[in-house]
Amino acid sequence: MEFLMRYAFVGLGHRVQLYIDALLGEWGDTGEIAALCDVNRTRIGYYLDRIGRDVPSFAPHEFDKLLQLADAVVVATVDAAHARYVVAALEAGKDVIVEKPLCTTAEDCAAIVEAAERSTGRLVVTFNYRYSPRNSAVRRLIADGAIGDVASVHFEWVLDTIHGADYFRRWHRDRSSSGGLLVHKSTHHFDLVNWWLADTARSVYARSALRFYGAANARARGLRDRPQRAHGAPELGTDPYLLDISADPRLKRLYLDAEHEDGYIRDQDVFGEGVSIDDNMAVLVGYSRGATLTYSLNAHGPFEGYRVAFNGTAGRLELEVVERAWTPPRAAIDPTAADKAHAPGAFERLVLHRHWSEPEEVAIPSGAGGHGGGDALMLNDVFRGAGEDPLGRQAGHLAGVAGVMVGISANLSAATGAPVLLDEDGTRLAR
Numbered sequence: 001m002e003f004l005m006r007y008a009f010v011g012l013g014h015r016v017q018l019y020i021d022a023l024l025g026e027w028g029d030t031g032e033i034a035a036l037c038d039v040n041r042t043r044i045g046y047y048l049d050r051i052g053r054d055v056p057s058f059a060p061h062e063f064d065k066l067l068q069l070a071d072a073v074v075v076a077t078v079d080a081a082h083a084r085y086v087v088a089a090l091e092a093g094k095d096v097i098v099e100k101p102l103c104t105t106a107e108d109c110a111a112i113v114e115a116a117e118r119s120t121g122r123l124v125v126t127f128n129y130r131y132s133p134r135n136s137a138v139r140r141l142i143a144d145g146a147i148g149d150v151a152s153v154h155f156e157w158v159l160d161t162i163h164g165a166d167y168f169r170r171w172h173r174d175r176s177s178s179g180g181l182l183v184h185k186s187t188h189h190f191d192l193v194n195w196w197l198a199d200t201a202r203s204v205y206a207r208s209a210l211r212f213y214g215a216a217n218a219r220a221r222g223l224r225d226r227p228q229r230a231h232g233a234p235e236l237g238t239d240p241y242l243l244d245i246s247a248d249p250r251l252k253r254l255y256l257d258a259e260h261e262d263g264y265i266r267d268q269d270v271f272g273e274g275v276s277i278d279d280n281m282a283v284l285v286g287y288s289r290g291a292t293l294t295y296s297l298n299a300h301g302p303f304e305g306y307r308v309a310f311n312g313t314a315g316r317l318e319l320e321v322v323e324r325a326w327t328p329p330r331a332a333i334d335p336t337a338a339d340k341a342h343a344p345g346a347f348e349r350l351v352l353h354r355h356w357s358e359p360e361e362v363a364i365p366s367g368a369g370g371h372g373g374g375d376a377l378m379l380n381d382v383f384r385g386a387g388e389d390p391l392g393r394q395a396g397h398l399a400g401v402a403g404v405m406v407g408i409s410a411n412l413s414a415a416t417g418a419p420v421l422l423d424e425d426g427t428r429l430a431r
Contacts, residue, residue, distance in 0.1 A: 005031035005095075005383075008070035010063065010085050011077030012038040012047050014254060015099060018375065019074050019382075020047060026376075027383040035066045042258035046250075067092045072121075075099065078171055079178050083108035090119035097124045097382055101187040102400035104179035106408055106429055109401045113427060116397040124382060125400035129188045130195055130393040131374035131381075134348050134364045138308075138319055139196050139391050141362065146352055147312030150197055153293045157189055157306040160324060161241070162331045163340075164279070164299035168213040168270040169230075169243055173277055180277040182208065182414075183407040186297055189306075191395065191403030193285075193293055196310075200402050200426030201293075203286040205419040206410035208278040212300040218271035230267040231256065240329040243267045248335040283410045288424065302327060304340065315354040322347050402426040 007023060009016055023033055036057045038044050044057045058066045063085065067073070072095035075085045083103040089096045090112075102125050103109055116123050129135055142150060159167075167185070172178040194200055211217060218226060227233035230242035237244070245251040245267045255266035268274075279300055285293040305322035325345025340346065350362040367373020377393070386394040395403075405427060409420040421430035 004029075006034035006069060006071045007031050007074060008035035008037065008066050008072070009033070009047075009074045009076070010037040010060075010066070011075060011081075011099075012036060012040070012043040012254075013076065014250065016047075016074065016076040017050070017250075018379070019076075019097070020050065022379045022383060024051065027379060030383040031072070034071075035069045037063060037066050040258045040261045040264075042261055043254055046253045063088060067094060070094055072097060079184055080104050080176060083112055086123065087111050087115045090115040090121050090123065093120045095121045095123075097126060098400070100125055100127055100191070100400070101179065101183050101404045101407065102397070103404060104183050104408070106405065109405060109408070109427065112397060113401055123397040123400070125395045125397070125403075126378060126382065127188065127191050127195075127393075127395045127399075127403070128370075128374055128378045129192055130391075130395065131377040133366055133373060134319060134321065134350060135192060135196075135374075136391055136393070137350055137362060137364055138310075138317065141317055141352065142196055142310065142312075143198070143391075146315070146354070147310060147317050148314030149289075150291050150310050150312050152291060152311045153193055153197070153308065154311075155189060155193065155293060155295045155306070155308045157186075157295075157297045158301035158304060159185070159297070159299040160301045160304040160327045162324070162327050163304055164301065165213070165241060165270045165332065166243070167277070167299065168275055168279070169268050170266055171264070173268070173275045175276040178277065179404075179407065180208075180411055181279070181297060181299060182206070182281055182283070182410045183404060186281070186283075186295070186407050186410070187403045189295065189297075190285075190406035191399065193295075194399065194402050194406075194426070195392070195395075197287060197289075197291055199287045199289050199291065200424075201285045201406045201409070201422055202288050202424070202426065203419055203421050204283065204406055204409035204413055205285075206281065206283040206413040208281045208410070208414035210275065210278045211280045213270045213279050214275035215271060215273045223271055226269050226271050228269060228272055229265050230269065237333055240327075240332050241270050243332045244334065247333070251335060278414075281410070281414075283406075285406060288426070315352065315357075318349075318351045318353070320347075320349045320351075398425070398427060405429075 073089040075098040178184040283295040304324040324343040
């Protein structure tokens, strides 16, 4: 009889559904769902209904009992809690699949590295952006020397007032929980640059500010008497910043129906009190082999997408992606209107400029499913193994640490006003 991996899941918010559905579907021949863990029994109930059978379920303080039933643990909790579960699972010899960011502090990074290097288990950080065909195409062109040695990178990411605003409604708005967007969101982007360049950061300088969301900015723009949350607010249905979580059956069951247990409010006002993260960030990064990165993230744009340009000794490579060309005002009110998969005006364009040659537009292959088929490729690597991948898309613990340490260093630099230096492999602050 073929061996099936026993997977346990800790943190049962909306993101973990990707992995649970994978085991309920195409990847069901690789493993079974062996245990669930969350602070909230209502959310556990949602996933038990989805699974369609009884599964042993545990509270966080019972995590050691869960480990006895598992070969591998999928960690999708609040970011600041990742390290606790990752380290415990590795110390028990279990494989670990963890959502980005790997963790939120330099101390947690060090603890994870130490546990991973002692453990017989493997750790995978699910950087699904690596698997997106357009980003894989960039990696391939750079690795093949299409623009020579990369001297500099300019990377601009724009989150719109649908996606970007959502970070300011939920637990991500609390820096102690998420590390701020330079850790929670930008870790994806810093990992991409590390991977594209096959290099690691050595110096980081950053400026960061909260300029749009939050109560003080709202008052400065004359937005007064805001509701604390969307549910029950008289403006619900007319104010595009108010998310109607009762309009989406999944959000309703996971969050609105679960509030009575833990008090977590999923639809807080983005212009309310308590926002401790920033919405405008600029970072300058120096890499071990001499390349520089200029990076910016804005979380209140009128469209969603990114632009990245690589200047090399033999030319320039440009990727432009528009995932949503404009923000329909009802998208926050009706979550089903926020889907980017088939948004009008969306496009992606990859252009290679070789010295002394006309520009070449590079075709980007696309597959079915999220991120142009990238999610399916990532899940296949997670559940069936990476195999021989010349692009090296599966990320282990050192790649996870190297990505998050750029964000952690950027936060430190923005707070102190001074540049931050990293060690030679980009995984620790320099002494």
